[in-house]
Amino acid sequence: MIDTNAILLSDTYKQCHRRIYPKGLAKLVSYWTPRRSMFTDPDDEMIFFGLQGFIKEYLIGYFNKNFFERPAAEVEESYHRYMDIQIGAGNYDLESVMELHELGFLPIKLSALPEGTKVPMGIPCIQLTNTDSRFAWVTQWVECLLQASLWKPCCHATVGWKYHKLAEKYYRETVDDSVSPFDAMADFGMRGMSCMDEAIHASAAWLLSFNKTSTIPAIPYIEQMYRTDCLAAGIGRGAVSTEHSCQGANFAVDGDEITFIKRMLTELYPNTSFSMVSDTYDYWNLVNNLLPQCKKEIMEHNGKMLIRPDSGDIVKISVATVQKLWEIFGGTTNEKGYKVLDPHIGIIYGDGCQLTTVETIWEQLKELGFAANCITFGVGAFCFAATIEENGKMIALTRDTYGIAMKATLGVVEENGAEQRFFIYKNPKTDTSHMKKSHRGYCNVVESGGKLRCLDCLYHEPKETLLQPVFCDGKLLKDEDFVTIRNRIYGGE
Structure with a gap:
């Protein structure tokens, strides 16, 4: 891939949402989840794989090379040029992009199931949230890059x-x-x-x-x-x-x-x-x-x-x-x-x-x-x-094969010293299959009776969950070897 300014690795509307979110939004929590299988087997599961490679390749390697280590003037110039083409001058927020560039790392935390896990439908694989109240928008900005990189390896x-x-x-x-x-x-x-x-x-x-x-x-x-x-x-x-x-x-x-x-x-x-x-x-x-x-x-x-x-x-x-x-x-x-x-x-x-x-x-x-x-x-x-x-x-093997989506589920607004926590969800009346109904609040992924279960509608992050931290503030927290992941699938064969 050409060395595109990393903050441009999204579809268009992600560049507008910084303005559109509620005033004072300090935290956004999202989950990456396979929602429904197209395969006939009602108990079909998906092998979760590729996150560690994605983190090293993009969230660390690509972002350092093509955003944080680039001169600010170069980042600003390329962002102006391509966003002017996309949505026109004045319709995007450059200031927050340059603020992120000055910070020097992605202020987000990813927690995930271990790679190699056999994931039933409806179980979140990854939790994403921002670690700096100035950058709640970064949580959902990651969606396009994550989706394009991860659904196919899975x-x-x-x-x-x-x-x-x-x-x-x-x-x-x-x-x-x-x-x-x-x-x-x-x-x-x-x-x-x-x-x-x-x-x-x-x-x-x-x-x-x-x-x-x-x-x-x-x-x-x-x-x-x-x-x-x-x-x-x-x-x-x-x-x-x-x-x-x-x-x-x-x-x-x-x-x-x-x-x-x-x-x-x-x-x-x-x-x-x-x-x-x-x-x-x-x-x-x-x-x-x-x-x-x-x-x-x-x-x-x-x-x-x-x-x-x-x-x-x-x-x-x-x-x-x-x-x-x-x-x-x-x-x-x-x-x-x-x-x-x-x-x-x-x-x-x-x-x-x-x-x-x-x-x-x-x-x-x-x-x-x-x-x-x-x-x-x-x-x-x-x-x-x-x-x-x-x-x-x-x-056909596409993102829809397992209905993989990344949805925001909880927000926190801070204003005048007060904090307001609220669930974010979608539940379309026209969605008669109920596939698009999303989780609400924090999710706790647990194992019960040999099966993974998801308990949602939590206002605070659960302490005991299978979603464990793997990346935070520009650093990889968990670096597994390939054989360990393989053994997780096949029990050490």
């Missing part, structure tokens, strides 16, 4: 969790317990994301549930934002792999496909596992005819060769391929009585790997007596943008 973390639960089921039923479901799938989505930042954040969220990704910059992001040694943790592994240009170029030079396959096995990567896209010309010719001709090289290869179909009917091709590889190369029977392909050969599919499709493949393989780890999957960008449920309903 959705992507939840997508990864849904895939992991499916992998857990079939690995528990058909795979030896020594084989981890964290290795069942990889993120293949980088090139299909809307921008590089989205690709990085999506892959980081995915890596809460799996070990593998093809999105390299997700690794330094996790190491810097979640202070984790990814090498030591085994997080962020990729793989040697070919693409169609590799297959096509070598075919053009060699005049056949088999020469390149054997060169990969014996010269280029004799001691390394790799995947090879296999449908550039004739997939079934490669499987039925070329692989048997390469059997000696494959069995002597110090690694695994994964063939990768990339088109056609994913279910039929995946299941038939596993059967054919068993016929050619054989394998073993595991402790649970399921067939496992010889460790020198396998299949990875990275096209159209929707949850329902993956489940169908694993179920059919199970019925045929094959273990789930006979095939691995590369999950792509479509699956990070939409989910297809068993009933065929497609759910």
Whole structure:
């Protein structure tokens, strides 16, 4: 992103509200909450993830570089220019912006649920409030920046969790317990994301549930934002792999496909596992005819060769391929009585790997007596943008997927030495679904009977709450590592 004056990272109306709030407003309390799931499951929960990265990246890093450390004249000039374009001179309040610049940090406090928490609908994840009575407006000003940065990592973390639960089921039923479901799938989505930042954040969220990704910059992001040694943790592994240009170029030079396959096995990567896209010309010719001709090289290869179909009917091709590889190369029977392909050969599919499709493949393989780890999957960008449920309903992943909103719930006006506390809320009569009805006052998030509950309508901040301080006055108060967050989801697996 270009180095825009940080105070301009909002939509237009946030720049007007400083004037519009009641005179003497000294405190504003707001909550960031998933209100309702679009998924069919009535007990659907959202994985909360991305706040720590957002705080480091924006509330500290970006604001310091592009607001507090910039000369006052430069901040004033850019603010004037772009707000004049937006709403016209005289319709915004520059004085309070420059007062904030002079202060030198964001005078707000964020308290939040621990990242990795499975959040039911209607439970606030973050509480925001100002710490300086001059800057009550900053509380809600943060909304646009927070929303644009956080809803998608939460959705992507939840997508990864849904895939992991499916992998857990079939690995528990058909795979030896020594084989981890964290290795069942990889993120293949980088090139299909809307921008590089989205690709990085999506892959980081995915890596809460799996070990593998093809999105390299997700690794330094996790190491810097979640202070984790990814090498030591085994997080962020990729793989040697070919693409169609590799297959096509070598075919053009060699005049056949088999020469390149054997060169990969014996010269280029004799001691390394790799995947090879296999449908550039004739997939079934490669499987039925070329692989048997390469059997000696494959069995002597110090690694695994994964063939990768990339088109056609994913279910039929995946299941038939596993059967054919068993016929050619054989394998073993595991402790649970399921067939496992010889460790020198396998299949990875990275096209159209929707949850329902993956489940169908694993179920059919199970019925045929094959273990789930006979095939691995590369999950792509479509699956990070939409989910297809068993009933065929497609759910796009947007801010509305979980109805995420940030709403002010309590205000304090101070005037002539007196303090007035009041609830702020919305309850539209036209909202027949009642989704937009907001909390009132302070909220106390507690655990009761193994479930998170929210108690609102409080005039004062509760002392015992699961929303714990993570940021205050420009400083990060809680710096968790990535593995701790992952273990919070999966109980230390």
